[in-house]
Amino acid sequence: MVWTFIKTTLLVGILTGILFAIAYLMGLDPIVALGFAAFMNLIIYWFSDRLVLRMGRAKVVSEEDAPRVYAALRRLNITSGTPMPKVALVDNPVPNAFATGRSPGKATVAVHTGLLSVVNDEELEGVLAHELTHVRHWDTLTMTIAATVAGAITYLAQWGWFFGGAFGYGGGGYGRGRQQGSLIGLLLMLVLAPFAAMLVQLAVSRTREYAADEGGAKLSGKPLALASALEKIEYQARSRTPSTKANPALSSLYIINPFRGSMLAQLFSTHPATEKRVARLQRIAATMGYGSYYSQ
Numbered sequence: 001m002v003w004t005f006i007k008t009t010l011l012v013g014i015l016t017g018i019l020f021a022i023a024y025l026m027g028l029d030p031i032v033a034l035g036f037a038a039f040m041n042l043i044i045y046w047f048s049d050r051l052v053l054r055m056g057r058a059k060v061v062s063e064e065d066a067p068r069v070y071a072a073l074r075r076l077n078i079t080s081g082t083p084m085p086k087v088a089l090v091d092n093p094v095p096n097a098f099a100t101g102r103s104p105g106k107a108t109v110a111v112h113t114g115l116l117s118v119v120n121d122e123e124l125e126g127v128l129a130h131e132l133t134h135v136r137h138w139d140t141l142t143m144t145i146a147a148t149v150a151g152a153i154t155y156l157a158q159w160g161w162f163f164g165g166a167f168g169y170g171g172g173g174y175g176r177g178r179q180q181g182s183l184i185g186l187l188l189m190l191v192l193a194p195f196a197a198m199l200v201q202l203a204v205s206r207t208r209e210y211a212a213d214e215g216g217a218k219l220s221g222k223p224l225a226l227a228s229a230l231e232k233i234e235y236q237a238r239s240r241t242p243s244t245k246a247n248p249a250l251s252s253l254y255i256i257n258p259f260r261g262s263m264l265a266q267l268f269s270t271h272p273a274t275e276k277r278v279a280r281l282q283r284i285a286a287t288m289g290y291g292s293y294y295s296q
Contacts, residue, residue, distance in 0.1 A: 014149070047107060048056060048148040052100040055147070056250050058088035058110040065089065069111055072125040076132055080219055085109045085135060095158045098253035099131040100144045107135040118236065119229050126226030130255055133215030139208055147250050181223070213277055217284050224290055227281040230256065234274040 044051070045229040053060070069087050077084050085099070085107035095115035103109035109131050120126065132191040134140050213230075217223035233256040251257045257271045 018082075033048055044145070044148050045102070048102045048144045049102060049106060051148050052144050052250065052253070052292065053088055053108060053110065056090055056098065056110060056253075057092070058090045059089045060086050060108065063087075066111070066116075068116060068121065068124060069109070069128070072121065072128050073132070075111065076125065076129050076219060079166075080132060080136060082132060082136055083107070085132070087111070089113060093117075094258055095236050096254045096256060096258055097127050098250065098255065099134050099140050100147075100253065101135065101140045102144060103137050103138070103141065104179055107140060109135075114236070115233070118232050120225075122220075122222050122225040123229035123232070126222050127229050127255060129220035129222075130212045130216030130226060133212040133219060136215070137208075137211065139212065143253050144284055147253055157164050208278060209271055214284060217281055217288075221288075223281045223285040223288060227278045227285075230274050230281075 017037075020034055066087050066089055069089075073084065073087065083105050085101070086109070088108050088110040088111045090096075090110055092112045093114040094112060095118050096112045097110065097115055099107055099109045109128060109129075115127065116124070134143065213226065217226055220226065237256050237258045248259055251259050252271075256274060
């Protein structure tokens with residue numbers, strides 16, 4: 001848990017530097033620029049979970065709207081002793097799930113509607129146990145901050161032309177100012193977007209997914225059901241084009257990275273191969289006295 005707070009502090013510090021630099025280049029006084037950066041970091045820390053849910057287009061729902069999810073979480077919470085998280089649904093046909101929140105007491109588990117349509121109750125319980133393990137290990141603190149920071153930096157890169165235009169309008173004429181602004185905007189796009197991806201990679205280790213798989217398998221007692229769910233989600237991730245509703249900045253939070261086969265996917269690669277995860281779950285099942293076959 002100490003290492004989690006260290007990584008989170010580093011992320012916040014890096015974002016502070018970037019925000020300060022941009023505010024200063026926009027002509028703000030250094031003290032004002034530092035205040036702006038500090039204010040943005042405060043917002044990101046306290047509201048990161050809400051920002052992530054908004055970025056993921058997730059809507060918090062009641063038990064009436066997601067009875068299967070609530071039922072599975074209640075069974076798991078009896079075993080784990082963790083607080084009952086909030087439940088959110090994402091209207092997305094691509095099956096997936098993620099957890100967010102800066103502490104176990106403020107956690108939210110979000111499930112895509114597409115997941116509910118392809119997994120049975122045991123597989124759903126396995127997926128939710130994986131997400132609850134992230135919550136119990138405080139992974140969601142770093143994951144949520146990393147996703148929010150990556151999103152913030154990516155948005156700054158996308159708005160680079162605006163900042164570039166502001167930088168370029170001083171002296172030398174309108175045309176040259178516009179050209180300079182466009183160049184600076186392009187440089188921001190080329191530098192900040194990959195940098196955001198690098199931050200996520202540094203902050204979120206792939207071993208975290210293995211640990212959540214193992215913890216989820218033991219918590220649910222259904223390692224092969226979780227393996228089966230991962231295979232189904234992986235199949236859909238390969239056979240479908242990622243929905244335009246999905247946000248690449250959240251790729252580290254999803255149980256399976258839905259962004260495959262593109263440069264963006266490679267930049268945000270934070271998950272080990274699903275085949276390796278399934279093989280590890282099968283070995284865990286063998287040590288728990290299960291066979292290698294799961295009857296769906």
